[in-house]
Amino acid sequence: MQEDSGNVSAKEDKKPTLYVLDSTALIAGQTDFSRKEFVTTPSVLSEVMHDESVKNIVEVAIDCGQLEVSSPSEDNIKEVEKIATLTGDKFKLSRTDIEILALALEKSKAGMDVTIISDDYSIQNLARRMGIKTVGVIHPGIRKQITWVAYCPVCGMEYGVSNLNVCAKCGVELKRRPAKR
Ligand SMILES: [Zn+2]
Numbered sequence: 001m002q003e004d005s006g007n008v009s010a011k012e013d014k015k016p017t018l019y020v021l022d023s024t025a026l027i028a029g030q031t032d033f034s035r036k037e038f039v040t041t042p043s044v045l046s047e048v049m050h051d052e053s054v055k056n057i058v059e060v061a062i063d064c065g066q067l068e069v070s071s072p073s074e075d076n077i078k079e080v081e082k083i084a085t086l087t088g089d090k091f092k093l094s095r096t097d098i099e100i101l102a103l104a105l106e107k108s109k110a111g112m113d114v115t116i117i118s119d120d121y122s123i124q125n126l127a128r129r130m131g132i133k134t135v136g137v138i139h140p141g142i143r144k145q146i147t148w149v150a151y152c153p154v155c156g157m158e159y160g161v162s163n164l165n166v167c168a169k170c171g172v173e174l175k176r177r178p179a180k181r
Helices: 023-028 042-048 052-063 074-087 095-109 121-129
Strands: 017-021 037-040 067-069 113-117 133-135 148-151 158-160 175-178
Touching (some): 017 095, 023 042, 023 052, 037 095, 042 095, 052 067, 074 095, 074 121, 095 121, 121 133
Parallel strands (some): 017 113, 037 067
Antiparallel strands (some): 148 175
16 A cells, blocks of 8 residues: 555664654643754644643644644545444444544655654554554653642641741641642
8 A cells, every 4th residue: 555665674764753742741741842842733733722821832832843834635634534334333433533633644654753642542552553552642641640738736727839938827837738638
């Protein structure tokens, strides 16, 4: 199907990885645009731009040329739909998901080293079937974000995220502990 001639000298020189972002990746907001190459689809943008903080980050990344916005060809969309039907993932994938996968397929066919960043299981599953790498959004190291609360060791009063150093009631120095979820 695709031409595999010429440059099959795998791992000879490292191509820079192109990261394809889905909505979960952009909403998580942990993407460091300054360090890598990123691409996403217009459909993903339309899903996330209502969030003001995501919008700001994304617009800057696009302006700086760190995030490319691109639509996959209809041929690649059909190819992904065909594979999704075979794997049984089709009904779990939205049009946006299909486009993300099609864009990854397209860039991969163009000879790029592609990785999809997504927490969506069906996207990960289908990408694997197509030989495209994926990585989850939430890294284990930052999965648990700790919120600290200040509390009085004498009366047990909790002060949340205040700037107080001593208990207003007892005058005792406050201690800190991770907030219970
Ligand atoms: Zn107290």
